[in-house]
Amino acid sequence: MELSSKHHDDRLRVHAAGEMTIYHAADLKPALLEILDRSDAIELDLSGVSELDTSGVQLLMLMKREAVAAGKSLALSGHSPAVLEVFELLGLGGWFGDPQVLPASAKGRAAA
């Protein structure tokens, strides 16, 4: 799992790549929370996420909740197919409230 960040105007763009799974969860948690500390507006680009499991979903949810609690904005973007599949299964699209770009073949109900 790699996180690389870049500042765009006043937003922090973070690109996540690799597996967001239980194997990396212990390292990922502090890394994600640390990003929250660095900026008030963060965009987390998930296009490079190859695998996402329950522990990864939890961390994303934790990060989102912390961000809302601290009055910061956290936007997820560029959902990779692995992320989309999990979000669709768990009905999380609405929970995060970010626009998701669905591939043409995906079923329509995920965006709800």
Added chain:
Amino acid sequence: MNLDLGEALQTFFAESRSLLQDMEEGLLRLENTPDDAEAINAVFRAAHTIKGSAGLFGLDDIVAFTHKAENVLDRVRNNELPLTEGLIGLFLACRDHIERLLDITVDGTEMDTDSRRQGETLAAQLSQCMGNDATTLPAETEAPVQSVGGGQMAGDTWHISLRFGQDVLKNGMDPLSFLRYLATLGEICHLTTLADALPVAAEMDSECCYLGFELCLKSEVDKARIEGVFEFVRDDCQLHILPPGSRVADFMQLIETLPENNTRLGEILVACGALTQRELDESLSIQECESARQEAPQPLGEILVDRQMVQPELVDAALSKQKEARNRQAQEAQFIRVHADKLDSLINLVGELVIAGAGVGLQAARNKDGVLMESVSGMARLVEEIRDGAMRLRMVEIGETFNRFRRVVRDVSKELGKDIELVISGAEAELDKTVVEKIGDPLTHLVRNAMDHGIESAQVRLSRGKPAQGTMRLNAFHESGGIVIEVSDDGGGLNRERILAKARDKGLIQEGDNLADGDVWKLIFEPGFSTAEQVSNLSGRGVGMDVVRRNIEALRGTVEIESHEGLGSTFRIRLPLTLAIIDGFLMGVTESHYVVPLDMVLECVELNTCGDGSGDCDYLNLRGEVLPLLRVKQHFNLEGRSSRRQNVVVVTAAGRKAGLVVDELKGEFQAVIKPLGQIFAQVRGISGSTILGSGEVALVLDVPTLLDEAARVGSSGVTV
């Protein structure tokens, strides 16, 4: 998904194999009694469980294929499809394909094109059996769930509440896989993920699971099957399943039992379509009133019964499920699954204990310490009991190996167009696990051979006045410290003339040699020997029988043949019960020690009857019987002086006798056999080594080979 589940996966493989075995047995039983509902159910359950477990591990290939087979099985189970012989054949082929898929997964290799093509063919055949409704995927249309009044839900969806325990992830399971698998049972119409249990950032352990799910499943399956999905996490999760058509009150009950805030849960249920907003509001207010009035809450069960909330069939299902679980627990109490390595290391330790015990005994005897010797003999008895107990742990019944042949016999008889029945007896005879594993191949050879060459075609059988159906028999029994396995057929028997002719062709015997029946039969074990007129797919190429003999001899066993023209033949395999520890007889030759298995020792005599001083005789007159002698010293080219007085140990194996000439007789000895290294593989007459109490090494003699040797040496001098 690529979770490395290690041990759980191994358990899955082991269980799947035994399920495949059940499946095969069930199918073979169905072949005889096609309307055996229990067998159909057993086959279905096996397929279903394999699919379910495979789903948990994300083995999509296995899930997809097994799913197709299961669908067809389901139709058979519901009497929608007659169970023909062809269909049983198809299911057997499917079973084999699943096994292949498992093997591929175990090896971690890719599927080769052959198996892929076969899988596709089978899948196509299966869909044909499904008829027009080949696509079993749930319909894509999303019918909204509506409620009609009166509190009865009209929806056909199951409502499932899931709260996973915190340790689920640590136990190597991912809740997502359960949901994915659940989705294969039907359609998940609505799913809400609950993160309410997620603690504050500082306290949150990223390797714990805090999520819960509320979901609606549209599916035709029953409650037990839905529960089955979560079987692996049953202890690790809170699971509530409400069947389609549950009353509003049931949902209220559910809301009460779940940890989250009632109003919030109510909203989720409304979102799921399980309740309407009006119903929720009404119920919540009723509940509040009630709880205000009623001080002590009624127990859940009472409420359920009072309000007749639970459908009677659900109660039945729950009861039978509980009973099943109890039965399973009872079975688990009877058997423990132990890794074979652990048993092996236990046996090794017991072996070392035996050696150490012998060492103590030796010291005691040397010091002539009477008290110590008495304690040692007491300990030796205990050690012996431990040894026997440990060996028994490794003993398995041969029945399982025998049962495998039901399939072999079925397939081969189909292939040959012969009607052959397999009769198994003595399946409860036990022998060492390692021996059982290695005896499978030789037995397969013998069974195939007997079916191909032994049993005649139906016409020939009828013309000989035998029943058209041929019979193969597998039998096992214990005999003097060993096990005897018999493979017999009621076919034509071995043809003495044809074997002799072939042997002369090959130059194995001379023209005019007069051989006893037993010696003639033995010729078929010679390399490259086949009397079959036609080389068939199965046998007749002359490879096999010599391999059979070699395999059996490698297990320190022997094979003998009994054959009667026109009545059939019996191959009798004698094997030692175990390969690890034997009761041996210790002998000394010059400075070296040798051990022979005690079972093979008949008697010991002093060597003085034959030519005083010269000692070159190759035979002995033993009470009027000619006994070939084998001089161990010469045979192994030992240096050093022999003692003046020599002894003969008369050994026997498979009805033959010979005398081993040794210097010293040292008596009984418990030998823990250690295999010899590869470099000694060429040494004839030695089957292993053992360590004496004094730390010296003794070699274990391979008596059958030595008997051959003695007979050869002996026959050059006299005709036996």
